[in-house]
Amino acid sequence: MTVIPAGEINLLEDTWAREVPHDQFTRLRREDPVHWHDVPGGHDGFFAVTRHADIKAVSRDPELFSTELGSFLIRDQAPESLEALRLVLLGMDAPRYSRYRSLVSAGFTPRVIRRLATRIREQAADLVATIPAGGTVEFVEEIAARLPVETICEMIGVPAGDERLVFEWSNRMAGGQDPDLSGGRADSDLAAAEIYAYCDALVAERRVRPREDILTTLVHAEVEGDRLTPDEINMFFVLLCVAGNETTRNLLSQTVLALAEHPQVRAELAAGTEDDALWATATEEFLRWSGSIHNFRRTATRDTVLRGVPIRAGQKVVTYYTSANRDEEVFTDPFTLDVRRTPNEHLAFGGGGPHFCLGAGLARTQINSLIRELLRRHPEFALAGSPRRVRSDFINGLKYLPVGFG
Ligand code: HEM
Numbered sequence: 001m002t003v004i005p006a007g008e009i010n011l012l013e014d015t016w017a018r019e020v021p022h023d024q025f026t027r028l029r030r031e032d033p034v035h036w037h038d039v040p041g042g043h044d045g046f047f048a049v050t051r052h053a054d055i056k057a058v059s060r061d062p063e064l065f066s067t068e069l070g071s072f073l074i075r076d077q078a079p080e081s082l083e084a085l086r087l088v089l090l091g092m093d094a095p096r097y098s099r100y101r102s103l104v105s106a107g108f109t110p111r112v113i114r115r116l117a118t119r120i121r122e123q124a125a126d127l128v129a130t131i132p133a134g135g136t137v138e139f140v141e142e143i144a145a146r147l148p149v150e151t152i153c154e155m156i157g158v159p160a161g162d163e164r165l166v167f168e169w170s171n172r173m174a175g176g177q178d179p180d181l182s183g184g185r186a187d188s189d190l191a192a193a194e195i196y197a198y199c200d201a202l203v204a205e206r207r208v209r210p211r212e213d214i215l216t217t218l219v220h221a222e223v224e225g226d227r228l229t230p231d232e233i234n235m236f237f238v239l240l241c242v243a244g245n246e247t248t249r250n251l252l253s254q255t256v257l258a259l260a261e262h263p264q265v266r267a268e269l270a271a272g273t274e275d276d277a278l279w280a281t282a283t284e285e286f287l288r289w290s291g292s293i294h295n296f297r298r299t300a301t302r303d304t305v306l307r308g309v310p311i312r313a314g315q316k317v318v319t320y321y322t323s324a325n326r327d328e329e330v331f332t333d334p335f336t337l338d339v340r341r342t343p344n345e346h347l348a349f350g351g352g353g354p355h356f357c358l359g360a361g362l363a364r365t366q367i368n369s370l371i372r373e374l375l376r377r378h379p380e381f382a383l384a385g386s387p388r389r390v391r392s393d394f395i396n397g398l399k400y401l402p403v404g405f406g
Pocket of ligand 1: 059089090091101152239240241243244245247248251291292293296321347348349350351352353354355356357358359360362363
């Protein structure tokens with residue numbers, strides 16, 4: 001196996017603003033599956049892990065590959081940011097992690113999602129009904145962004161009418177690498193301060209008037225006899241808002257783009273809108289085809305070896321789900337969009353370790369409901385301009401997708 005020189009691979013944000021670098025990933029999987037990648041600007045480099053099997057192995061060994069030690073982000077964080085990220089579920093290790101996960105997981109059981117499914121289908125139908133026949137819409141803002149924000153706000157307990165606020169805060173916080181979505185670090189910090197203040201006010205209200213929502217659960221929950229601190233509740237609130245919004249929005253937009261580019265697949269789906277089995281496999285294929293999160297980072301807790309490559313304690317390991325989802329060792333014809341693909345062991349929701357996506361069931365229901373309803377009403381659609389990608393090496397985002405409907 002050859003080792004590809006560092007300068008020949010670039011997996012940082014400018015690359016992704018243009019395209020998903022599948023060519024680079026194909027080469028990495030074949031020639032250098034645990035590749036050393038430099039990071040400019042005084043940050044330490046990292047190992048880019050690109051094969052499905054290795055990503056699963058890293059994700060499922062949290063003692064060796066920690067999230068808490070150096071966070072889940074590629075770039076090194078200032079000490080105060082690192083402390084803040086350790087308050088987020090996604091940034092914790094066991095044993096603390098397990099207690100916090102169990103606090104929110106009750107809000108996301110299959111039973112809860114089944115109960116919500118009818119409501120989600122109604123929301124999807126209402127949204128699709130706003131598309132004028134023969135009209136053009138900017139799909140990201142007008143359709144894709146609205147469904148996830150409506151559902152998650154309702155689950156958390158954000159008052160009706162405030163969804164727009166949450167949507168804008170979450171954009172400004174998560175769009176940090178793209179100047180069109182965020183005013184940079186300072187603006188993203190300001191958005192965080194605003195959302196924390198908003199959350200504090202809701203929390204105060206729930207203390208006196210509990211309801212059946214996730215916020216009430218967090219306010220009254222105890223971890224080892226202690227109530228969650230205001231900071232911890234804030235971080236939970238933000239995680240749920242951001243994780244539940246950006247991801248599903250982008251998956252919906254990317255799927256519409258993929259179907260505009262694959263008219264035969266679109267026709268097959270449009271002809272089978274009442275075929276539940278087809279829509280179950282199609283939903284998984286949409287997730288494989290354009291998963292919303294490209295990677296997460298872990299930090300080695302001790303010296304180890306991964307696929308023959310020595311990794312020292314403290315070094316960063318970045319697992320690329322986007323690459324795993326095209327791994328030719330796992331998927332037949334990985335570059336074919338096959339909506340009947342089965343089995344389909346994609347890693348869009350992570351490599352299957354403890355941090356496996358909490359919202360996977362919810363996201364599946366939202367994707368299935370919205371895309372299906374869209375094809376019921378509008379079997380024909382086409383791009384009405386060039387889509388624009390979000391400049392981010394973390395989120396597989398679209399910020400502009402004009403679509404003309406028949
Ligand atoms: C298409 C949609 C989505 C995708 C592709 C996605 C992807 C992911 C991925 C890759 C992870 C990390 C897994 C790991 O480290 O092994 C994750 C974690 C998480 N996701 Fe999602 N997600 C989606 C939708 C949602 C939704 C709708 C929610 C709802 C609130 C959500 C909440 C979370 C939370 C809370 C975590 C952290 C779990 C933990 O640390 O235990 N996600 N997601």
